[in-house]
Amino acid sequence: KAGVTQTPRYLIKTRGQQVTLSCSPISGHRSVSWYQQTPGQGLQFLFEYFSETQRNKGNFPGRFSGRQFSNSRSEMNVSTLELGDSALYLCASSFSTSPGTEAFFGQGTRLTVV
Amino acid sequence: GIQVEQSPPDLILQEGANSTLRCNFSDSVNNLQWFHQNPWGQLINLFYIPSGTKQNGRLSATTVATERYSLLYISSSQTTDSGVYFCAGDAGGTSYGKLTFGQGTILTVHP
Numbered sequence: 001k002a003g004v005t006q007t008p009r010y011l012i013k014t015r016g017q018q019v020t021l022s023c024s025p026i027s028g029h030r031s032v033s034w035y036q037q038t039p040g041q042g043l044q045f046l047f048e049y050f051s052e053t054q055r056n057k058g059n060f061p062g063r064f065s066g067r068q069f070s071n072s073r074s075e076m077n078v079s080t081l082e083l084g085d086s087a088l089y090l091c092a093s094s095f096s097t098s099p100g101t102e103a104f105f106g107q108g109t110r111l112t113v114v
Numbered sequence: 115g116i117q118v119e120q121s122p123p124d125l126i127l128q129e130g131a132n133s134t135l136r137c138n139f140s141d142s143v144n145n146l147q148w149f150h151q152n153p154w155g156q157l158i159n160l161f162y163i164p165s166g167t168k169q170n171g172r173l174s175a176t177t178v179a180t181e182r183y184s185l186l187y188i189s190s191s192q193t194t195d196s197g198v199y200f201c202a203g204d205a206g207g208t209s210y211g212k213l214t215f216g217q218g219t220i221l222t223v224h225p
Contacts, residue, residue, distance in 0.1 A: 031210070031211050032211075033211035033212070033213070035213075035215075037155075042215060042216075042217050042218070043200070043202075043215040045211075045212045045213065045214070048210045048211030048212060049211075050210065050211070055208075055210040055211070056208070056209065056210040056211055056212050058212070088155045090155070090157065092157075092211070092213070094211070101145060102145070102147065102159065102162040103145070103147065103211070103213060104159060105149070105156060105157040105159075106156070107154060107155065107156040108154075108155040108156060110155065
């Protein structure tokens with residue numbers, strides 16, 4: 001069974017640009033969550049999607065957005081990039097988000113903003 | 115939201131030593147998990163352990179949900195155990211997919 005796949009693995013972007021990251025969950029998993037990891041803030045929750053609906057959102061500015069497709073694949077977009085957006089972005093998939101559900105993470109996308 | 119405190123923040127061991135990592139939660143949590151982050155950044159699942167005790171080889175974990183803490187035991191440590199260990203959980207209810215992570219324990223195992 002394939003794991004969670006994130007693409008691309010590495011990205012270098014310039015301030016002011018926008019970027020789109022992709023996450024393909026484990027087959028059969030319908031919930032996808034996104035996290036940002038930085039040395040200063042640690043791992044922080046961005047948002048969660050289930051059956052194409054955003055059900056939960058963290059405390060990030062509106063420049064961070066996401067969506068989920070009917071095949072459960074998810075994308076997140078960051079517009080007007082800032083230097084502080086440089087981070088490792090991780091997505092996690094799970095069968096659902098009810099109690100009793102384990103989350104599995106992809107390898108991450110390392111974004112560098114210059 | 116819930117707060118997660120991990121201790122110790124750093125741990126340095128000689129190969130073969132045993133260690134215990136702790137995770138305290140400010141409130142009751144669901145879906146408590148332990149992860150090991152590899153050098154490439156991926157979070158590797160170690161244990162899904164909302165309560166009770168589990169063992170997997172040299173690793174074992176115990177969660178006492180009523181007292182809001184979890185422990186990860188590493189026995190006979192190896193250099194390949196080095197890395198960052200995280201615990202995480204969610205508050206249940208409408209906290210869909212929102213795992214709250216501790217700041218991690220950085221483990222270094224010397225040969």
